[in-house]
Amino acid sequence: MKRKDRGVDPIPWWLKTLGVIVALYFILPTLVVIPLSFSADQSFQFPPTEFSLRWYQNFFTNPVWLGSLGNSLLVAVLAALLATMVGTAAAVGLSRLTGRLAGFARTLLMVSMVTPAIVVAVAIYITFLQWHLTGSLGGYVLAHAAIGVPFVLVAVTSALGGFDPKLLRASASLGASPVRSFIRVTMPLISRGILSGAIFAFVTSFDEVVIALFLRSPTFQTLPVQMYNSVTFELDPTISASSSLVVVVVTAIFLVPQLLGNRKKTR
């Protein structure tokens, strides 16, 4: 039956070819930066003529690059923490609420996902000028946490979808306070959703460049901003090492929940 099915309705060759081409279009640009990062050339020539580790060496010894990396990590960790806390609370709250007002609150919390980054960046920039938050750690953390919230909300809401509220009633009937019930019952069951939301918030902040470009100052800038500078003002090939590191680290970060998910599935 199956073989007959295939004979009657095969996937045409041109469709397969097009699929391969589109897949390459998705993958190739990312793969270019990795060989380039091992180049010995001062220019951005591709493919490289000679290979070396000099751009990695420069990345890890140059205080400007290292400082930007440190700033980015700090901002991303704090922004992800803040976004995860307020986002998880909001997701739990929304899961218990129905009605038009709750729907409106959810839309409002999701809205930063669809507003163009440049519009938000410009508005935040002018307001933060008045609040003296440009170029400060606090300003970056607040702005990046705000755009990270939708990811946490989506991830935790989807985890709560499989959560049985009867469990909370059971735990309350056994004498647990709401807080204790949340920590002992809800949290373990939605921990994967929280983790995945936190990872997305972290990566969103770590990779964010438009708002960061407006909030930057000579004393405080993040890695994407330094990468932006290195192709616009300085033409510093260290960006190739930086790009490869970011691509590899972010891919590894995303594979963690994937692998966790697979392990759970096979169990």
Next chain:
Amino acid sequence: MTTTSRTRRAPAPSWLLLVPALGLLAAILLVPLGQSLLRSVGSPDFTLDHYTSLFTDGVTLTVLGRTAQTAIIVTLVTFLLGYPYAYLMTRVGPRMRGVLLTIVLIPFWTSVMARNFAWIILLQRGGPVQSVFEFFGAGNVVFYGSAVGVTVAMCQVLLPFMVLPLFSSLGSIDRKLLLAARGLGSPPLVAFWKIYWPLSRGGVVSGLILVFTLSLGFYVTPALLGSPQQSLIAQLLAQRTTQLLDFAGAGALGMLVLVVTLVLVAWANRFGGSISAIGAVAVTPTKDNS
């Protein structure tokens, strides 16, 4: 503790849980955008001059037209590549579908700066793309600093937003309908056009609107890969803010872009392809692998 008192008390803490998130959102998004709106209509006296000058200053309309043109081209290209790809995803086995879905999500994962840097390398003078064109006898094609280069790079990032709504729409179409039409003597193209295409239209419309909307706000890609003479609306907005310090004019332009975006997103929402739904696919990609 009766049940009635418990149900009456339940909503209050639930709303309280929303306070921190709404507070953060209000401080970081709503207040700045609200201030921006106030500035755009004149802080001391109400005026719409900043809005009317958008249409009369000669520059803004040109840039808006160019942005719309770029967005339309990007939308069409992603559609022409995305539709067959999404269709292919519905045809292959579950394992291959997982691979194809993971590949679609790669542009989501890869760093904005790394991706744009990669396109600079590929499209630069003497770069791999030019070499390929040279090989085919068109030596003098340089895409770096041109609208074509910007389009090529934008399409790659935006393809997931086309493929994902299309995949969810095409995946729910019963292919037996198509086979039945063929069995009744309909040529493949007619069967596709009369049966498959109408059923896929919801996903098509939401994909088209999403990609068009998102491409309106691109800043980094045109700034790095395009030329200053070919700037798009986002660059104009940045320039008015940081170089001309025309906060009121920038506010009016920003509001225009924001309103157009939100209207289009709300429209796309009606076809079930909201950006938040796609965010959900991106955040929980494992769910679809089974």
